Amino acid sequence: MKKMLIFAAALLMGASAFAQQALFGGSQVESPVINADGTVTFRYRAPKAVRVTVSGDFMPVQHMEFEMNGRKMSYDAPGVGELKEGADGVWEYTTPFAVAPEMYTYTFSVDGLQTIDPANVFVNRDIASLTSVLLVPQEGARSDLYAIHRVPHGSVSKVWYPSATAGFDRRLTVYTPAGYESSREKYPVLYVLHGIGGDEDAWVTQGRATQILDNLIARGQARPMIVVFTNGNISQEAAPLENSTGYDRPTMSLPQTMEGTFETSFPEVVKFIDSHYRTLARKQSRAICGLSMGGFHTLYITLNNPDLFNYSGMFSAAIGTGSEQTAAHKEIYEDIDGKLAAYFAKKPALLWIGIGSSDFLIQSNNDFRSKLDAAGYPYTYMETDGGHIWRNWRIYLSEFVPLLFK
Amino acid sequence: MKKMLIFAAALLMGASAFAQQALFGGSQVESPVINADGTVTFRYRAPKAVRVTVSGDFMPVQHMEFEMNGRKMSYDAPGVGELKEGADGVWEYTTPFAVAPEMYTYTFSVDGLQTIDPANVFVNRDIASLTSVLLVPQEGARSDLYAIHRVPHGSVSKVWYPSATAGFDRRLTVYTPAGYESSREKYPVLYVLHGIGGDEDAWVTQGRATQILDNLIARGQARPMIVVFTNGNISQEAAPLENSTGYDRPTMSLPQTMEGTFETSFPEVVKFIDSHYRTLARKQSRAICGLSMGGFHTLYITLNNPDLFNYSGMFSAAIGTGSEQTAAHKEIYEDIDGKLAAYFAKKPALLWIGIGSSDFLIQSNNDFRSKLDAAGYPYTYMETDGGHIWRNWRIYLSEFVPLLFK
16 A cells, blocks of 8 residues: 555645646636625736626616506616726726625626626526626624524425426425424425526525525524425426426526416425425415516415415515416416405415515506505515515515414 | 506516516527537637637547656646637637537636636536536437436435534435335435535536436436435535535635545444435445545545445545545554455455546556455456546446446
């Protein structure tokens, strides 16, 4: 064995020699850097570039307006920071303000080309866009919920269920709370739905949902629960690169997204979970929520199955888009007044509605709330700053979850 | 409800209007494109750039030599393709050859800055490097094992186990084969270890291990088994952004990687798996394998626990680096001749060794094989083209797994 020991430990230190081979390495520039005063510095090495900017949801917003179907709508676009080139070809920008604790995403624009930060390996995919992640946690701030702490962690599983509707197996993400494997207890179940073009990964990457659950449960602010993240694009098996269509470019123009098929098929997901996990398989122990398209799905799954869910959360719900009119399963969008009456007659524990004050969907959500108000139906409402963005959806989830299964 | 239906479905079609808000969009350039003749075209939009190149492991290699500790070593670096700028500022390169079916990674270099392909959302992280993924599957080719097929899929879970050695909970990836949840059967277990700087995600992203397992099992070429992917950096809780140190930049210079602590602690992982899953908890139903540092770990975990594993696989094992000499747990690297004798006296079912002919570790692996040969110890050996790269490790796993638990 002595023969084997002739190399020095230097092999491990000097690994850059093998950079080409093992893909060690990465960028030499440090970015982003959270400075002691709370400002954040971004750097990008591009000696030949003419203009480099950074854009992300930590920047002050610009208010934008546009018209759709004759209706005035508006949204907030993130502002842009101009990087200045240093002598070494490294461009740099430091925010002129302390960045508040939050989880943000950002990209650079280099001579007009949008790109992630090559010095930052924390990347999120949302549909077909990659963005770099900036996480600024702080004890006591809400963003502390998005950080990993040394608390008991639940398990997060990618699981395939047979969909009779789709005719193939489909992928779910399932969170089982810490202690699930070694206990014999039965647990309540929360179903969490993503937006259009997203998938069963979205809530656990951009949404930090499993960290939120771990932390709320550890603090005693939420009951231990099973959480199921579905894929709401019924024509898909799973997230990109995880389905048999292989190398397809993710796209938003998926068939069968908001025309009733997914909503109609939803009980098959519930049946699979109830038969494969130790669940409390009853209405009072079941909740559902979703963002944007998932909020739309949540509403119609709830109304068409009034005995299934006791808690429903609509986060920036994409209601009022007109997609119901050309639906394959038109019946689930019909007689809404009757379905609302039947649903509320059964006294559900919670209908929760959250939306940003500059979300382009706020008017249709206001219309829906007016309808509820006129009928005297109870619901809980939260309005936050900002628009149709993940920051808000993380907030809504962390507000909704503590209210469940009391 | 009619009021809600005033928007057209155009909202969903015309989503580009909300690009700023919901991070829809992405690059307008199509890249990479696998052409009908098997060549691949890469595109990058950079009107102001001076030079754009693409580099990846599909390119013909350049043979590189260097010396380490007076010993001549060599490796193969991927060649580089020069993109040409079109009138529209879009740079383009088409390989002058058909790209063989395989899973590759590549990056662009734009005026010297290494970056991923902004038009390709399939990204792998390896330590601190991001690379874009090019998957060229073909029926009958080995790379078809790396694609998702409509076969029964196992579940893939991120699970935390309490490590008494580390003093905190640590994250594992656990694959349970299709049917596990609904059966009452007990299963054999394979432990799969990553290389230095990698983590519990590496084998399921770059390694495509769960696809390989699903496909081999579906073809009847492997027994259904539980597969456990550990994190071999005992000082870490989990992969980057999944541990309580938060926003740390991943680095290769981790403490406690090849000095005995992980190897010594390994039985606590086996104990956790045997107590939380339906395993066949006996030597004849247990296997272990690993790449590079994980091959090193595999060797010493096997030799120091001769009653634990019946099958051991060393993939491009980082043996002979000298790290053993300064180890915290020196004892596990001592008396190797005696330990080899004791191990082989118990007639293990398989010691499997695989390495690339231009791997910088081939000499130390040859030395180790000479030692085995001299003592007449049986082992299976596979030598492939190429160096210390993931392509080889996927091949070794897909060769090793069918030999297990016969």
